[in-house]
Amino acid sequence: MLQKSKLALRDGTSLDDLIMRDSNEVSLRVMTDEELYKLEMEKIFAKTWLLLGHESEIPETGDFIVRDMAEDNVIVARGPDGDVHVSLNVCPHRGMRVCLGEAGNKRVHQCIYHGWAFRPNGDFIGAPVEREKMHGNDVDKKTLGLKKARVHLYGGLIFATWDVDGPSFDEFLGDSKYYMDQLFCRTDSGLELLGPPQRFVLPCNWKVPGEQSGSDGFHTLTLHRSLMEGGVMGGTAESIYDQAPGMYGVDISCKQGHSLRCLEAEKTFKMFADVPFEGKSTRERLELLTPPGITKEMIPELFKNLSEDQVNQLATIPPQVGGLFPNVLIAFIFAPRTDGGSSGALTLHTYMPKGPDRVEFTNYIFAEKDAPEQMKRDMLQNSIWNTGTSGVIEQDDADVWPVIMKNARGAVSKGVTLKYKALHGHERPEGWVGEGLLYPGFTKDDTQWNWWLAYYDLMDAV
Amino acid sequence: MTWKTKSTAAPDATTILRGLVSKKRVPLGSEVYNRILETLYDEAAALDERRIDDWIAMIAQDIIYQAPIRLTRTGPNRDRDVMRTMFHFDENYESLMMRSGRLQKSAWAEDPPSRCRRFVTNVRIGECATPGEYEVVSYLFLERSRGDSPDNERTTAERRDIWRDVDGEYKLARREIIVDQSVLGMSNFAVFL
Numbered sequence: 140m141l142q143k144s145k146l147a148l149r150d151g152t153s154l155d156d157l158i159m160r161d162s163n164e165v166s167l168r169v170m171t172d173e174e175l176y177k178l179e180m181e182k183i184f185a186k187t188w189l190l191l192g193h194e195s196e197i198p199e200t201g202d203f204i205v206r207d208m209a210e211d212n213v214i215v216a217r218g219p220d221g222d223v224h225v226s227l228n229v230c231p232h233r234g235m236r237v238c239l240g241e242a243g244n245k246r247v248h249q250c251i252y253h254g255w256a257f258r259p260n261g262d263f264i265g266a267p268v269e270r271e272k273m274h275g276n277d278v279d280k281k282t283l284g285l286k287k288a289r290v291h292l293y294g295g296l297i298f299a300t301w302d303v304d305g306p307s308f309d310e311f312l313g314d315s316k317y318y319m320d321q322l323f324c325r326t327d328s329g330l331e332l333l334g335p336p337q338r339f340v341l342p343c344n345w346k347v348p349g350e351q352s353g354s355d356g357f358h359t360l361t362l363h364r365s366l367m368e369g370g371v372m373g374g375t376a377e378s379i380y381d382q383a384p385g386m387y388g389v390d391i392s393c394k395q396g397h398s399l400r401c402l403e404a405e406k407t408f409k410m411f412a413d414v415p416f417e418g419k420s421t422r423e424r425l426e427l428l429t430p431p432g433i434t435k436e437m438i439p440e441l442f443k444n445l446s447e448d449q450v451n452q453l454a455t456i457p458p459q460v461g462g463l464f465p466n467v468l469i470a471f472i473f474a475p476r477t478d479g480g481s482s483g484a485l486t487l488h489t490y491m492p493k494g495p496d497r498v499e500f501t502n503y504i505f506a507e508k509d510a511p512e513q514m515k516r517d518m519l520q521n522s523i524w525n526t527g528t529s530g531v532i533e534q535d536d537a538d539v540w541p542v543i544m545k546n547a548r549g550a551v552s553k554g555v556t557l558k559y560k561a562l563h564g565h566e567r568p569e570g571w572v573g574e575g576l577l578y579p580g581f582t583k584d585d586t587q588w589n590w591w592l593a594y595y596d597l598m599d600a601v
Numbered sequence: 602m603t604w605k606t607k608s609t610a611a612p613d614a615t616t617i618l619r620g621l622v623s624k625k626r627v628p629l630g631s632e633v634y635n636r637i638l639e640t641l642y643d644e645a646a647a648l649d650e651r652r653i654d655d656w657i658a659m660i661a662q663d664i665i666y667q668a669p670i671r672l673t674r675t676g677p678n679r680d681r682d683v684m685r686t687m688f689h690f691d692e693n694y695e696s697l698m699m700r701s702g703r704l705q706k707s708a709w710a711e712d713p714p715s716r717c718r719r720f721v722t723n724v725r726i727g728e729c730a731t732p733g734e735y736e737v738v739s740y741l742f743l744e745r746s747r748g749d750s751p752d753n754e755r756t757t758a759e760r761r762d763i764w765r766d767v768d769g770e771y772k773l774a775r776r777e778i779i780v781d782q783s784v785l786g787m788s789n790f791a792v793f794l
Contacts (some may be wrong), residue, residue, distance in 0.1 A: 240675035241783065334687025335672055339785035368706040369699070376706075499784065504687065520691045524699075528689040529668075531703055534710035534789035541788060542748070 144599045148174050158595045163584070164556035165591055170344040170547040176249050176495040183465050184209035188291065188298045188311045190467050190489050193332040193503065194223055195295060200473065201244045201259055204335075206290030207499065208299065209492045211473050213288065214248065214258035215297055223292060225299040226261030226285035227315050232274075242335060261285035294323030295330055297488075299423050314575035315397040315463075315499065321453045322471045322485075326433070326440045330485070331508040333519050335499045337527040341537055343544035345466060345492040347595075348500070348536070350557070352462030352469075352490070353590030354390055354398040356582030357561075362535050371475055373409050383581070384408075389456060389568060390578040390586050396593025398586035401456045404428055410475050416455075420446070424454040431457075431473050431483030432507050432518065448572040461586075464593045466490040482517035486526045496544060500537070502527035559584040603633060620738045620759065623727025627735060634726050637737055637764055640771045645719040648793055653701045656793070661765055661772040666692040668758075668778035668794065683779055689790055690778065700793075710791035716746040717792055732765040734774065741778070741794060744788065755789045758794055 144154035157166045157175070169175060191206040201538035203216035205228060206314065212228040228318035230237050235252040236307040238245075246262060249256040254267040255274070263283035266273035274283055288299040298308060312319060323330065341348075350356065359366070360379055385407045392398035404411040414427055425438050430453050433441070441450045452458075461469045466489050474484040483549040485505040490498050504522040505581065506515040525532045543574060546552045561584045578585045602609055605722045611653045628632050640659070647655040668689040692700070720742040727736045738761050745754045761773035 165780040238675075240678075241672070241673045241675065243674060243678055245676075335670060335684055337670060337687065337689060337785075338783065339787065339789075341788050362709060364707045365703050369703060519687075520696070523688055523691045524696055528785060529790035531700065531708070534791040535708070538710040538747075538791070 144595070145288050145601075146599055148172065148177070154595065154598055158591055158598075159556070160592070160595065163559045163562065163588055164389070164512050165350075165559070166172070166553070167547045167555045167557060168553040170347060170488055170544060171495060171553060172567050173495050176344070176492070178598065180209055180492065182600065183210075183494065183594070184375075186300065186302045186597065188300045188308055188467060189309065190463065191225065191299055192336075193295050193298045193330065194245065194292060195331045195508070196242070196335070197223065199244060199450070201246045202242075203238065203245060203248075203259065204242045204424040205238055205240065205504055205506070207491045210494075212236060213299070214259075214261070214285070215247075215299075216248075218258065218260040219246075220260070222260075223290055223297055224260040225286070225288040225297070226257070227292050229285070231263075231285065232266070244437070255283075257285055275307065294320075296323060311395060312397065313395045314393040314573070315395070315399065317449065317573040318391055318399050318452075318458050318575070319397075320456055321445060321449050322469065325444050325453070326437050326509065328508040330505045331515075333504050333506055333515060333522075336503045337523075338499060338501050339528055339537075340493065340497055340499050341538040341540055342496060343498055344495055344547070345490045345498040347543050348488075348490045348498060349462075349466055350471070350587055350590055351452070351536070352467065352488075353381055353396065353464070354392065354400050354461045354586040356386060356390065356400050356460075356580070359385055362539060363532055365531065365535075370409060372407060386581050388579075388582070389571070390582055391458075391461075391573065391575045392578075392586040392589045393575045394589065394593065394596075396590045397462065398589065399458040399461030399469065400582060400586075401452070402459045403456050404473055407459075408473055408475050411473070421451045421454045425450075431459075431471050432485045432505070432510065434507075434510060434514065437507065437509065452573070462503060462590070464590055465597075466492075470526060472525070474521050482514060484518060484522040484525050485524050488526075500527070559588040562588065621725045621727050621736060623729060623736045625728040627726035627728060633735065634676055634724075637726055637735060637771055640764065641721045641724065641737070643740060644773070645721050649717050649719055651714055653704055657698065657701050659771075660694065660697065660772055661767070661774040662694045664692075664694050664697065664774055664776070666690055666697060666776045666778075668774075668780060668790070671780060671783045675781050682783075689785070690794070691778065692710065708791070710789055713748065718744045720744075729763060735764050735766075735771075737762040737764050743792070743794060745792065747788075756782065756785065756787050756794070760794070762781060 146154040153321050159170050159323050185380055192204055196204050197217045200219050203214055214226050214228050216224050218224050223518040228236050228238050230250040232255045235250050237248045237250045247256050261284045263280050288301055289303050291298045366372050367374050367379045374382035386403040390400050405414055416424055459472050468488040470486045472484050487503045489501045493499050506518045563578045563583040565576045567577050669683050669685045670687045672682050672684050687733050721739050723740040725738045729736055741758045741760050759779045761777040764771040765774045
């Protein structure tokens with residue numbers, strides 16, 4: 140028997156009534172409930188590691204960007220020490236935002252209301268008219284800094300958490316690190332963000348796109364059937380469900396809720412179907428088809444930065460899409476186009492909660508820093524074409540999610556459950572090297588169910 | 602591992618919003634002004650009526666069609682808020698053709714289709730250095746009704762175009778859509794601006 144959760148809403152509904160671990164169902168009510176939303180903000184978004192950007196956005200001392208950790212606005216700045224600092228963008232004097240721009244360079248952040256001033260690392264400098272001690276008569280300045288978050292850089296990605304004593308970032312990644320490293324820590328110079336992120340707001344709860352980021356592969360066949368109709372993926376409009384391109388591979392996940400779908404390029408995309416991979420070594424395979432975003436010149440770097448087993452996976456069955464719990468979608472995809480171009484697209488999205496019925500979709504578009512300029516240009520265009528605001532893949536997602544949200548409001552509809560009963564169960568494919576929970580074959584509900592179990596664990600925690 | 606890099610997202614890559622550049626104005630009410638204004642109205646009608654092939658026919662094959670993102674800035678850089686390193690649209694003729702082709706297939710974002718009204722105003726026109734090409738700046742107000750929602754999605758933008766006289770018809774050769782929101786309130790840009 141599973142231990143029952145002590146978490147209950149005011150009307151007596153328990154977490155177990157919402158996340159039904161015995162039957163693998165989730166009540167649609169989780170998408171609209173305001174009380175649950177407030178608990179999520181405390182127990183998930185004020186606790187776990189959140190993605191805020193990439194350090195290539197703030198290369199110089201004093202460079203800053205302003206981002207959100209759910210509804211908490213933060214300043215992400217590079218200090219004179221060269222380190223990246225994340226501090227709450229709320230003046231401890233009267234609660235005004237200290238920094239009003241989205242990006243720039245400042246050695247001193249001065250609140251425009253009464254003039255309290257702070258360093259890039261959040262330390263309090265002072266209040267105007269120093270002799271009058273407007274910060275308080277007997278108050279130590281050290282106590283008046285902006286609230287600081289704990290920061291971790293991973294492959295240049297900036298993560299932060301308010302849980303100063305909580306799990307380390309490596310503990311947060313768990314067994315997924317082996318696979319994530321293949322995307323984020325594989326080259327000498329690492330990734331570069333090509334510009335500030337696209338930002339747009341959708342009228343839905345953060346968990347509607349969130350649970351999809353737990354590696355929902357199945358929706359591609361129907362929601363994104365224009366990819367098959369357009370001839371990008373295998374099959375034709377008539378044979379989509381027979382051929383089921385992009386469905387067979389190995390889905391990986393872990394108890395922390397992260398996941399990735401690992402797919403063989405030749406079985407996914409029409410244009411790679413005839414590449415003669417048979418009997419080729421890892422290096423030869425990489426020469427024939429480099430992973431998305433990688434050039435032939437970077438191949439030796441892969442062997443330098445990754446283990447041989449990791450490079451072998453990247454060459455044969457690379458991670459393509461997935462997510463980091465709670466709110467990051469990863470798409471490091473080949474993304475061939477109908478015009479034959481296949482420069483690849485490297486994007487990350489965050490789905491930041493903005494109330495129970497609003498979410499900000501933030502789309503970060505990357506390239507390898509050492510990629511040639513023309514390749515970066517192609518990847519930018521390819522990423523914009525496929526993902527984010529106008530992306531032909533994701534405009535369809537953005538159309539579905541608000542409708543699910545509308546449904547979740549009905550007195551009867553909210554009792555409908557989301558079903559995660561198509562489960563494969565953990566199975567280690569022969570010769571597979573990485574750890575984690577493994578689901579070979581046709582993509583099933585396992586990874587998304589693990590996403591909900593990770594949600595349950597954090598919500599249940601005291 | 603950390604590294605320092607000159608990022609394309611760094612502030613110096615931004616530019617200031619500036620409308621009409623040409624000093625040779627095409628006066629309001631002149632023949633050319635009237636014909637271009639009429640073309641803008643025809644274009645809006647083609648898009649609102651979802652006659653996408655008619656719209657494609659109005660486009661030059663060397664078109665550059667982009668919508669840079671806007672950023673909220675303060676201080677000395679406060680006017681440098683058009684970020685031409687990142688876009689909502691970054692299109693050429695082929696990619697616009699592919700988008701229009703997709704609309705004929707299972708493009709659920711526009712099936713059922715949105716009901717759109719494109720209001721085009723504040724049209725200012727100048728002559729380009731190349732004869733027969735005109736710089737056309739206009740304001741766009743897009744109202745978009747989706748499904749059974751009584752609340753329209755909307756967006757406002759300035760469009761900086763180049764229209765080219767090709768055998769007596771004007772073709773769109775360049776469009777830069779400068780949206781006003783740094784965070785878009787529209788769920789997607791599955792419609793053209």
